[in-house]
Amino acid sequence: MDISTPVYILEEKKLEKNLQLLDYVQKQSGAKILLALKGFAFQASFDLVGKYLHGCCASGLHEAKLAHQEMQKEVHTYAPAFKDEEIDEIISISNHLVFNSFNQWQKYKDMAVGKLSCGLRVNPEVSASPKEIYNPCSPYSRLGITKAEFKEDLLEGIEGLHFHALCEQDADALEDVLKSFEEKFGHLISQMKWINFGGGHHITREGYDVKKLITLIKEFKVRYDVEVYLELGEAVGWQTGTLVTIVLDIVHNDIDIAILDTSAEAHMPDTIIMPYRAEVRGAKKAGEKAYTYRLAGNTCLAGDIMGDYSFDTPLKVGDKIIFEDQIHYTIVKNTTFNGIKLPDLAIQKEDGTIEVVKKFGYDEYKRRN
Numbered sequence: 001m002d003i004s005t006p007v008y009i010l011e012e013k014k015l016e017k018n019l020q021l022l023d024y025v026q027k028q029s030g031a032k033i034l035l036a037l038k039g040f041a042f043q044a045s046f047d048l049v050g051k052y053l054h055g056c057c058a059s060g061l062h063e064a065k066l067a068h069q070e071m072q073k074e075v076h077t078y079a080p081a082f083k084d085e086e087i088d089e090i091i092s093i094s095n096h097l098v099f100n101s102f103n104q105w106q107k108y109k110d111m112a113v114g115k116l117s118c119g120l121r122v123n124p125e126v127s128a129s130p131k132e133i134y135n136p137c138s139p140y141s142r143l144g145i146t147k148a149e150f151k152e153d154l155l156e157g158i159e160g161l162h163f164h165a166l167c168e169q170d171a172d173a174l175e176d177v178l179k180s181f182e183e184k185f186g187h188l189i190s191q192m193k194w195i196n197f198g199g200g201h202h203i204t205r206e207g208y209d210v211k212k213l214i215t216l217i218k219e220f221k222v223r224y225d226v227e228v229y230l231e232l233g234e235a236v237g238w239q240t241g242t243l244v245t246i247v248l249d250i251v252h253n254d255i256d257i258a259i260l261d262t263s264a265e266a267h268m269p270d271t272i273i274m275p276y277r278a279e280v281r282g283a284k285k286a287g288e289k290a291y292t293y294r295l296a297g298n299t300c301l302a303g304d305i306m307g308d309y310s311f312d313t314p315l316k317v318g319d320k321i322i323f324e325d326q327i328h329y330t331i332v333k334n335t336t337f338n339g340i341k342l343p344d345l346a347i348q349k350e351d352g353t354i355e356v357v358k359k360f361g362y363d364e365y366k367r368r369n
């Protein structure tokens with residue numbers, strides 16, 4: 001079929017396979033699993049996701065609204081900080097609300113208690129992540145309350161604790177985090193209704209120790225008699241689709257460079273930020289096959305480069321280049337990351353008055369995913 005590029009293609013069959021494994025974990029362990037929209041937000045898949053998972057975790061108003069309106073299952077909302085003008089609506093459409101500090105909890109407590117289940121995000125100070133930029137508990141992290149800052153006298157009304165300390169990890173890393181979490185906050189767990197183990201559990205990756213995860217959760221539930229939640233982004237969208245682009249031109253400057261109708265900077269920024277190398281279908285590392293090209297974006301940023309790849313045959317203008325595994329975390333860069341509101345546009349006139357000329361809100365977010 002002829003479809004225009006660039007395009008992300010989500011493969012439903014692969015998504016359903018991931019969801020079936022996650023559902024197995026739910027059934028065996030008794031934990032409830034949520035989709036973290038931060039990592040994978042694609043409305044057209046919500047019926048399928050909702051068939052297996054318990055709902056969504058949202059990073060703010062826009063994601064919460066999308067989950068509430070389009071999936072209509074549980075909505076758990078956490079943000080580093082909430083805004084006065086959004087908190088009412090967030091409360092009205094969420095089931096769980098997780099605060100990042102005692103300041104925020106005290107500020108919004110009276111509005112929230114009785115309307116939904118409130119929790120606090122803690123920092124277990126043990127974490128694991130492939131890069132520091134993705135480490136939620138790196139030094140000076142703003143994400144979650146440390147034991148030193150924790151105020152046990154302000155817990156009235158709190159029904160749950162939340163931690164998120166992993167990125168792309170196996171079950172042994174969760175075991176380490178749990179150990180630290182229980183050492184620091186274990187004496188409070190029995191007075192909670194739920195504990196949220198966050199995301200970063202790479203459950204659908206080949207070789208993940210699913211059995212160990214199930215055992216850890218089951219034993220935890222026995223120890224404390226609480227509901228356990230996992231909120232997964234990457235594990236849901238893991239290897240479920242591609243970003244398809246074409247070659248627009250091939251130029252030569254000591255090496256061959258293929259200019260694609262996509263952009264690392266705009267469409268797949270993790271390849272620059274992390275950085276990581278996306279797999280390209282049929283290609284290997286530079287020099288391993290006969291014809292090597294640098295794949296680069298169609299923008300004016302010099303560093304808009306996906307990497308150097310080699311192919312069996314020379315590339316031609318019009319050839320398709322297929323980047324593998326571009327559905328989680330790549331796609332959400334196109335939908336405003338975390339659903340965070342785009343800045344409005346305003347002009348300051350010569351007389352000093354400021355005129356707002358464009359406002360962006362939920363509609364902009366929804367239209368993009």
Ligand SMILES: *Cc1c(COP(=O)(O)O)cnc(C)c1O
Pocket residue numbers: 036038039057078164166167168198199200201231232233234235
């Ligand atoms: C990013 C994030 C998740 C999802 O993490 P994955 O690595 O995609 O599973 C879950 N919870 C919170 C609070 C997050 O910030």
